[in-house]
């Protein structure tokens with residue numbers, strides 16, 4: 001178990017759902033959404049099989065998550081976001097695409113992370129995390145020393161942490177935090193062509209910003225060595 005988050009990495013946004021989306025949430029969430037808090041997650045019981053498990057943090061409207069889940073039938077994915085319309089949109093996509101390898105968490109990824117057993121994840125995706133550009137807000141970034149330390153413990157040896165950002169300063173912070181973490185190895189990579197362009201990425205590119213992909217892997221070390 002890991003400690004509860006003290007600092008929020010998101011700005012709470014209250015946008016009501018349309019009646020259609022609210023009905024869709026009521027119908028699909030009981031089957032497809034996992035509670036944010038509770039017992040340790042038994043992924044085999046949830047997905048009905050043993051498969052590599054990926055945690056996708058901050059899925060937005062779920063466009064990238066569902067495209068990737070459809071392309072990777074052999075991988076199970078838990079997508080998480082605090083934004084209610086985004087969860088509803090992703091549920092609609094899951095149903096439309098008939099995906100059986102995706103579950104969602106409507107809540108804070110760092111709170112849900114407490115339900116994930118250590119070394120249980122094949123990977124963590126963090127695509128275009130909230131940038132928090134002002135210096136006085138930088139402690140809210142998902143890629144902080146404390147958060148990365150907590151997330152790395154959830155990775156199986158060899159498991160990946162893939163961060164993509166269009167904020168140069170965020171890429172530098174990721175390189176500094178992850179690049180100096182004793183259990184991680186990796187760094188900046190060329191943009192992988194298998195990663196779909198996300199909605200936020202498109203906005204960044206339109207504004208002339210440069211996108212950086214960084215991939216780190218948990219080192220294959222024995223515990224307590």
Ligand SMILES: C[S@@+](CC[C@H](N)C(=O)[O-])C[C@H]1O[C@@H](n2cnc3c(N)ncnc32)[C@H](O)[C@@H]1O
Pocket residue numbers: 009010057058059060061080081082083086107108109110127128129130131142198199200201
């Ligand atoms: C800039 S958006 C990017 C969305 C999507 N990945 C994309 O590229 O289009 C960041 C998302 O992260 C979510 N988020 C931020 N902190 C979070 C947290 N602690 N747990 C879950 N979601 C979070 C926000 O609600 C927002 O939807």
